[in-house]
Amino acid sequence: MADIDFASLAQEQPYLLAAALGAIAILLFLLLGRKSYGPVPKHLKSFDKIPGPVGLPVVGNLLSFGSGKAYLTWTEWAKAYGKVYRYSVFGKNVVVVTDPAALPTLLGSDSFSKSPLAVAGEGALSKEAHAGLVPAFGPEEAKAQFSVALRRAVDLAAKIDKDGPDRPTDMQAALEEAVLDTVLTNTFDASSEKLDSVRKPLQASLRTNSIQAAGPISNPMGALFSGGAKASPKADAAWVELVRGMRRRGPAAKSDTSLAAALSRLTDASGAPLSDEALAAQAAALTAAALEPTAQSVAWALFSVATTPSLQDGIAKELSDNGLLAHGEEREPRLPEYDDLPKLPYLTAVIKESQRLFPAAAIGPLRYAAKNTELAGYFIPKGTHVQVPLLALHTAPWNWPQPERFWPERWTTPELRGGPKAGTEGLASAFLPCGASCISSHVAEAQVAAFVAVLASRFKVSLAGGGRKAALERQTLDSSLRLAGGMKMVFVPRASIGFSSRL
Numbered sequence: 001m002a003d004i005d006f007a008s009l010a011q012e013q014p015y016l017l018a019a020a021l022g023a024i025a026i027l028l029f030l031l032l033g034r035k036s037y038g039p040v041p042k043h044l045k046s047f048d049k050i051p052g053p054v055g056l057p058v059v060g061n062l063l064s065f066g067s068g069k070a071y072l073t074w075t076e077w078a079k080a081y082g083k084v085y086r087y088s089v090f091g092k093n094v095v096v097v098t099d100p101a102a103l104p105t106l107l108g109s110d111s112f113s114k115s116p117l118a119v120a121g122e123g124a125l126s127k128e129a130h131a132g133l134v135p136a137f138g139p140e141e142a143k144a145q146f147s148v149a150l151r152r153a154v155d156l157a158a159k160i161d162k163d164g165p166d167r168p169t170d171m172q173a174a175l176e177e178a179v180l181d182t183v184l185t186n187t188f189d190a191s192s193e194k195l196d197s198v199r200k201p202l203q204a205s206l207r208t209n210s211i212q213a214a215g216p217i218s219n220p221m222g223a224l225f226s227g228g229a230k231a232s233p234k235a236d237a238a239w240v241e242l243v244r245g246m247r248r249r250g251p252a253a254k255s256d257t258s259l260a261a262a263l264s265r266l267t268d269a270s271g272a273p274l275s276d277e278a279l280a281a282q283a284a285a286l287t288a289a290a291l292e293p294t295a296q297s298v299a300w301a302l303f304s305v306a307t308t309p310s311l312q313d314g315i316a317k318e319l320s321d322n323g324l325l326a327h328g329e330e331r332e333p334r335l336p337e338y339d340d341l342p343k344l345p346y347l348t349a350v351i352k353e354s355q356r357l358f359p360a361a362a363i364g365p366l367r368y369a370a371k372n373t374e375l376a377g378y379f380i381p382k383g384t385h386v387q388v389p390l391l392a393l394h395t396a397p398w399n400w401p402q403p404e405r406f407w408p409e410r411w412t413t414p415e416l417r418g419g420p421k422a423g424t425e426g427l428a429s430a431f432l433p434c435g436a437s438c439i440s441s442h443v444a445e446a447q448v449a450a451f452v453a454v455l456a457s458r459f460k461v462s463l464a465g466g467g468r469k470a471a472l473e474r475q476t477l478d479s480s481l482r483l484a485g486g487m488k489m490v491f492v493p494r495a496s497i498g499f500s501s502r503l
C-alpha cells in the first residue's frame with residue numbers, strides 16, 4: 001500500500017483531509033462508542049429497549065432541539081414515545097420520565113444523585129447546608145417569610161402605581177428584582193440600603209450563571225457556542241459583604257429559628273463553622289435556586305390573569321369577598337395575612353394551573369445514575385442522566401384529564417374530576433409548586449400567592465403590545481421558562497387614589 005504523505009495532503013487538499021479524519025472519527029465512535037454494560041438482570045428490559053427518537057451518529061438528537069424550545073420537544077416526544085423514553089446528545093444519554101410511579105425511586109433512591117448538569121451556576125447547596133436550612137422553612141418561618149414577600153409586593157405595587165398605566169412594566173425583570181430582595185432579606189436580614197448597593201452585581205451574575213449552567217440541557221445547540229460561566233469578582237465580593245454584615249450583628253440566639261440564623265449556624269461536613277467565603281457560596285446557591293422559579297411563577301400567573309378576563313374577575317370576587325380588594329375611594333385594601341391563604345382557593349387554583357401549564361422551572365428535576373441501576377422496569381447504566389421535564393409531566397394524558405385545558409375548577413370542585421388521574425398518587429402534581437427536594441415548598445407557595453394577591457387586589461392587569469398568542473410565540477426556555485424580550489404588562493389601579501409604599 002502506498003504511503004500517505006499527510007503533511008502535503010494537508011497543504012494541498014485540507015478539506016479532503018478534514019473529511020477523511022471526520023469519517024474515521026465517526027467510524028471509531030460507532031465501533032468503540034457503544035458501551036457494554038455487562039449482563040442485564042433477567043427481570044429488567046435492556047437500556048436499548050427504551051423507546052425514543054432515532055438520532056444521528058455523534059450528534060445524536062441535537063438537531064431536534066429548536067433554540068429555546070426544548071420543553072416543547074420533550075413534551076411532543078412524551079406523547080409519541082410514552083411515559084419513559086430516551087434521547088442522546090453527543091453520546092450523553094438522557095432518559096425522560098413522566099411516569100409518576102417512577103418518581104419515588106428516581107427522586108428518593110441513592111442510586112440517583114443530583115446530575116452534575118443540574119448544579120446551578122452559583123454552585124450547589126451542600127448536603128450539610130440543605131439539612132441545616134430545612135428547619136427555617138417550617139410553618140412558623142413560612143409565615144415570617146410570607147410577610148417579607150408581602151412587603152416587597154407592596155413596594156412593587158407602589159412603584160407600578162407611580163409609573164402609571166402609560167408605562168408598561170416588564171414583569172419578568174421587575175419580579176426578579178423584587179424576589180431577589182425577598183430572598184436576600186430573608187437570608188441575611190439585610191437593610192434596604194444594603195440591598196441597593198449589592199443588587200446589581202448579584203442579579204447580573206445569578207442570571208448569566210444560571211443560563212450557562214442550564215444550557216447543556218435546556219438549549220443543547222446554544223450551549224455549543226456559549227463561552228462558559230464567567231467569574232464575577234464583583235458578585236463574589238457582594239456575597240461576602242452580605243455575610244460579613246450578618247456576622248457583625250453577632251451570633252444568633254439559640255431560640256432564633258429564622259433563615260438568617262440557620263444560615264449563620266451552618267457548618268461543613270466535619271462540623272467546623274464555614275468561612276465567610278464558604279458561607280457566601282451557600283447563600284448564593286440558595287438564592288440561585290429560589291430566584292427565577294419564584295419570580296417567573298408569579299410572572300406566569302399574572303400572564304394567565306392578564307390574558308383571561310374570567311380568571312381576573314374570579315380572583316377579584318374572591319379577594320372582595322374577603323375584604324382584600326381595592327375599590328372606589330378605598331386607598332389601601334386590607335393586606336392578606338398568611339392565615340387568609342386557605343380562604344383564597346380560586347386564586348390558589350389559578351396559580352396552580354398556571355404553574356402546571358407554564359412551569360417556571362421547566363427543565364424539572366435532573367438526576368444522574370451514580371451506578372448501574374433500574375427504573376420503571378428498565379436497566380439504567382451508570383452515567384445516564386434522568387430528567388422529569390415539568391411541562392411533559394403536567395400535560396401527559398395519562399396524568400391529567402383534559403391536560404391542555406386551563407381549568408382552575410379542577411382544583412376547587414372535586415366532583416368535576418379534573419385533578420390528577422387516579423393511580424398517580426399525587427405525584428403527577430408533586431411539582432405544583434416545586435417538589436419535595438425543593439427546600440421551600442410551603443414558602444414558595446406563600447410567596448407566589450403574596451405577590452399575585454397584592455397586585456391583583458390593586459390593579460386590573462393586561463398584556464402590553466399584542467395578544468396572548470403573539471406573546472406565546474416568544475416563549476422560551478433558558479434557565480427558566482420566560483418570554484424572550486420581556487413580559488410587558490399594563491396595570492390600571494382599581495382604586496382611584498394611590499397608596500403608601502411601605503407597610
Ligand code: HEM
Nearest residue numbers: 124125289290293294297361365433434437438439440444
Ligand atoms: C414557586 C417557586 C419555586 C419553584 C417552582 C421551585 C422549583 C424547584 C425545583 C423544580 C427544584 C428541583 C427539585 C428536584 O431536583 O427534585 C427545586 C429545588 C430547590 N429549590 Fe426550589 N422552587 C421554588 C422556590 C424556591 C425557594 C423560595 C427556595 C428557597 C428560598 C428554593 C430553594 C430550593 C433548593 C435549595 C432546592 C434544591 C437545590 C439543590 O439541592 O441544589 N426554591 N426547586
